[in-house]
């Protein structure tokens with residue numbers, strides 16, 4: 081039995097769908113009341129202990145934010161105590177000492193359990209954040225200038241996670257999961273304009289303005305500084321990593337951003 085945390089989110093819901101479609105026993109975890117899911121919260125160790133009963137393997141996904149280390153450590157502790165044999169953790173590209181995912185990665189490597197760590201780049205699906213601007217006929221806000229990034233299809237991240245969950249071939253591996261091509265936000269918007277048949281515009285958002293917007297949206301300083309540093313890195317050309325890890329694990333090329341937009345046309349209608 082595989083416990084899928086983050087099962088109502090982007091990667092977890094797709095992973096659960098893929099596992100169930102392949103007939104692999106899997107259980108989604110959520111804090112909400114969802115039929116067929118187990119209800120548990122990273123903040124509540126008792127609920128994690130119960131969620132882990134009868135589980136062999138855990139897919140660990142903590143929601144982005146400064147609580148990632150605490151949530152990861154709580155789940156690793158519950159998994160070790162509960163006799164789980166393997167953890168596959170969703171981390172992030174560029175994880176380094178002190179980043180949100182660092183403590184969880186280290187705890188998993190030192191847990192004595194089998195493990196795989198997945199470090200994806202930005203998800204292609206992040207462009208869904210632009211829906212309000214697109215629907216309002218406003219230009220798409222661009223915090224990263226001409227900086228490029230190899231956006232990864234979330235379906236590929238989920239497929240690599242599924243492979244790592246079911247096979248020992250990926251034990252003790254840290255994969256950096258990227259798409260096949262480097263794109264800037266203006267490049268992404270050009271692809272979307274073409275696929276959606278709509279002339280979309282872009283407006284540059286200086287990092288100072290971006291930080292103010294995030295604070296005005298109620299995000300705390302820790303979150304704002306990580307988001308702004310990430311945007312700055314890409315803006316300065318530091319996001320130009322492309323790997324073949326998706327292709328090596330799945331034995332097929334990683335999906336393109338265009339293919340993701342084509343599959344998700346309806347979301348932009």
Ligand SMILES: NC(=O)c1ccc[n+]([C@@H]2O[C@H](COP(=O)([O-])OP(=O)(O)OC[C@H]3O[C@@H](n4cnc5c(N)ncnc54)[C@H](OP(=O)(O)O)[C@@H]3O)[C@@H](O)[C@H]2O)c1
Pocket residue numbers: 085086087088089090091092109110111112120121122123141142143144145148170171172173199200201202203206
């Ligand atoms: N977006 C990107 O471009 C990107 C790139 C690299 C890495 N990542 C990493 O990917 C992860 C986010 O993945 P995602 O976009 O698939 O997530 P998401 O769509 O934001 O969903 C978050 C999930 O976390 C669950 N959750 C939140 N708080 C919880 C708690 N206290 N206890 C238990 N579950 C909780 C939510 O479940 P309920 O609300 O149903 O309880 C939900 O299923 C983050 O760790 C992020 O750092 C993201």
